[in-house]
Amino acid sequence: MEEMPPGIRFYPTEEELVSFYLHNKLQHKNNDINRVIPLLDVYKHEPWQLPKHCGELCHGDSEQWFFFMPRQEREVRGGRPSRTTASGYWKATGSPGYVYSSDGKVIGVKKSMVFYQGKAPTGRKTKWKMNEYRAIEQDLSTSTPMLRHELSLCRVYVVSGSFRAFDRRPIHATESSSNGNINITQKTDN
Amino acid sequence: MEEMPPGIRFYPTEEELVSFYLHNKLQHKNNDINRVIPLLDVYKHEPWQLPKHCGELCHGDSEQWFFFMPRQEREVRGGRPSRTTASGYWKATGSPGYVYSSDGKVIGVKKSMVFYQGKAPTGRKTKWKMNEYRAIEQDLSTSTPMLRHELSLCRVYVVSGSFRAFDRRPIHATESSSNGNINITQKTDN
Numbered sequence: 001m002e003e004m005p006p007g008i009r010f011y012p013t014e015e016e017l018v019s020f021y022l023h024n025k026l027q028h029k030n031n032d033i034n035r036v037i038p039l040l041d042v043y044k045h046e047p048w049q050l051p052k053h054c055g056e057l058c059h060g061d062s063e064q065w066f067f068f069m070p071r072q073e074r075e076v077r078g079g080r081p082s083r084t085t086a087s088g089y090w091k092a093t094g095s096p097g098y099v100y101s102s103d104g105k106v107i108g109v110k111k112s113m114v115f116y117q118g119k120a121p122t123g124r125k126t127k128w129k130m131n132e133y134r135a136i137e138q139d140l141s142t143s144t145p146m147l148r149h150e151l152s153l154c155r156v157y158v159v160s161g162s163f164r165a166f167d168r169r170p171i172h173a174t175e176s177s178s179n180g181n182i183n184i185t186q187k188t189d190n
Numbered sequence: 191m192e193e194m195p196p197g198i199r200f201y202p203t204e205e206e207l208v209s210f211y212l213h214n215k216l217q218h219k220n221n222d223i224n225r226v227i228p229l230l231d232v233y234k235h236e237p238w239q240l241p242k243h244c245g246e247l248c249h250g251d252s253e254q255w256f257f258f259m260p261r262q263e264r265e266v267r268g269g270r271p272s273r274t275t276a277s278g279y280w281k282a283t284g285s286p287g288y289v290y291s292s293d294g295k296v297i298g299v300k301k302s303m304v305f306y307q308g309k310a311p312t313g314r315k316t317k318w319k320m321n322e323y324r325a326i327e328q329d330l331s332t333s334t335p336m337l338r339h340e341l342s343l344c345r346v347y348v349v350s351g352s353f354r355a356f357d358r359r360p361i362h363a364t365e366s367s368s369n370g371n372i373n374i375t376q377k378t379d380n
Contacts, residue, residue: 009199009201011199020197
C-alpha cells in the first residue's frame with residue numbers, strides 16, 4: 001500500500017463493512033482481512049489508545065479506525081456487555097438502526113455510542129464516537145434472518161469540525177480565515 | 191487497482207488535491223497523474239456526461255469525479271470564463287474560499303458552483319455541484335504568493351441524501367426503515 005498515490009484510502013461504506021468484511025470474517029474466509037481490520041476487545045482500551053492497534057490500511061489515518069470485536073464472555077452467559085474503561089465509559093446515543101445494502105435489503109444492525117470520561121452518569125462527553133455493527137444473515141436451511149452477535153465490527157472515529165472528511169482543515173486555519181488578510185499576486189504570464 | 195480490497199477508494203482531501211495533484215500537474219511532473227485525474231474542459235460537457243470521462247481510480251464511483259481544466263481562451267484574453275453548456279449553466283454559490291494545508295498555510299482558492307438547467311437567470315437548480323480549485327504558490331525568487339490560474343482542478347459531485355458518504359444508503363431503504371417491521375431471530379448458539 002506504500003506506493004499508492006495520495007488520496008487513496010480505506011473509506012468503506014457501511015454496506016462494504018457488513019457484506020464483505022463482517023460476513024467473510026464470520027465465515028472464517030480470507031485471513032488477509034485481519035490485516036485490514038484486526039480483532040481487538042475495544043472496550044479493554046481507552047479510545048485514544050485504539051488508533052495504534054488499527055489495520056495497516058488505516059495507518060496514518062486521523063479520523064476513523066476499524067476493529068472486529070469478539071462477544072464478551074459475560075454477554076455469552078446472558079449478561080449485559082460492559083462498556084467501561086479505566087477512565088470512562090461508552091454510552092449509547094439514539095436508537096439502534098439498520099444497515100442496508102445498495103439494493104435496499106437489511107443486512108445488519110448498528111449501535112452508535114459516545115465515550116464519556118469519568119464515572120456514569122456524571123461523565124464528560126468526549127469527541128470519541130463509535131458505531132458497532134452486527135450482521136443479519138439468512139439461515140440457509142430456514143431462510144430466517146439471524147442476528148450474528150458472536151462478532152461485531154466497530155468503527156471508532158473522532159468528530160471533526162466539518163461534516164465531510166473531504167473538507168477537513170486544521171482548527172487554527174478556520175481562525176486565520178476569518179481575518180482573511182492574505183495578499184495574493186495574480187500571475188499575469190501564461 | 192482491480193485487486194484492491196473493497197472500501198479502498200480515491201477519497202482525497204482538499205490538501206492532497208491542491209498540494210500534490212494540482213501542484214505536480216502545474217510543474218509538469220509525474221505524468222501518471224493523468225490516469226488519476228484527466229485533463230478535460232468540464233464546461234464543454236453536460237454534468238451527467240462527466241463521470242464517463244473520469245480517471246481510472248474513480249471508475250465505479252457514484253459520488254464524485256475529478257478533472258484538471260485548462261484556462262479558457264477567453265479568460266486568457268482578459269474576459270470572463272463561460273460556464274454555459276447546451277442544457278444549462280454553472281452558477282457560483284457563496285463566496286470563494288481558501289484551501290489550507292494541515293499546518294494552516296493557505297495553499298489555494300476554491301469556488302463552489304451549482305448546475306442549473308435552462309436559461310439564466312430562470313434555470314432550475316440541479317443536484318450537480320462543483321468545487322473548482324486553483325493553487326497559490328510562492329514565487330521562488332520574490333517569495334510572493336502567486337495565484338496559478340492557468341490550470342484548475344475540478345471536483346464534480348452529486349449531493350447524496352446523507353452528510354457523509356460513509357452512511358449512504360439507497361433512498362427506498364430510508365422508507366422501509368420507518369416501518370421497521372423486520373423479524374430477526376437471535377442466534378443462540380455460539
